[in-house]
Amino acid sequence: MAQSFSVDELKTRMHKTIASLRDELGGLRTGRASASLLEPVTVDAYGSKMPLNQVATVSVPEPRMLSVQVWDRSMAGAVDKAIRNSGLGLNPMTEGAVIRVPLPELNEERRRELSKVAHNYAEQARVAVRHIRRDGMDLLKKLEKDGIMGQDEARGLGDKVQKVTDDAVSEIDAVVAAKEQEIMQV
Structure with missing residues (x-):
């Protein structure tokens, strides 16, 4: 059976990664109770x-x-x-x-620690998104090699995969920046 390729499926997997990041960041303690x-x-x-x-x-x-x-x-x-x-x-x-x-007040040192933890979570999410991208690109190469897809079509889809990846990474950056601002707020 021939494999099929779907940019939407990769996008969905990347959005799940971002949702997971939001959950992890939600558990980080900031100055406000949650x-x-x-x-x-x-x-x-x-x-x-x-x-x-x-x-x-x-x-x-x-x-x-x-x-x-x-x-x-x-x-x-x-x-x-x-x-x-x-x-x-x-x-x-x-x-x-x-x-x-x-909830006790957060001191400056603890805020910096929490900020580092938030950045670690974001980096894990970025790595997960890159793995999803790699999976998609590998499948495209395989489909092209097996003659199921033409070179032009594979390149076009590869560009879409890269755009979806760039969008996901920029969303991760925005999410972690917002969390960092919330952590550093006194």
Whole structure:
């Protein structure tokens, strides 16, 4: 069976990479509280590790405070421990089934560290986009070599792949620049 080539399929894969980058950056702590900050936290609940959002509701009552409403009151201790051990530098306060998580001010050094982490995430996304581009170009070369596609058609599609790649990389740059500005904002 002959393989087919689709620029749209490559574009979709690149957009998924960018969406993944946005999710990763959403978990980075900035000066403002965000419910997505606690998404990577997993809780030892009922004999297994579960995402925090499967045992509690996270809300943002104030700009520098998260509120975690635990559904099963007996899980409050485990949720508190999971947040403390998450590596996010947070110090939760438990009040019954509600856990308040104040967000401390970020100092300049911590802001720079977070900015570097954001740039690492962006570089990983750029590499993923380049891999997708390489896959597309390899398929074009194979189709041309096998005589399924003419040289001119392959070149034209190759140019489209390059344009889609350039667009994706510039979108990644814009996303990380916006996140960096948010991190550095005092």
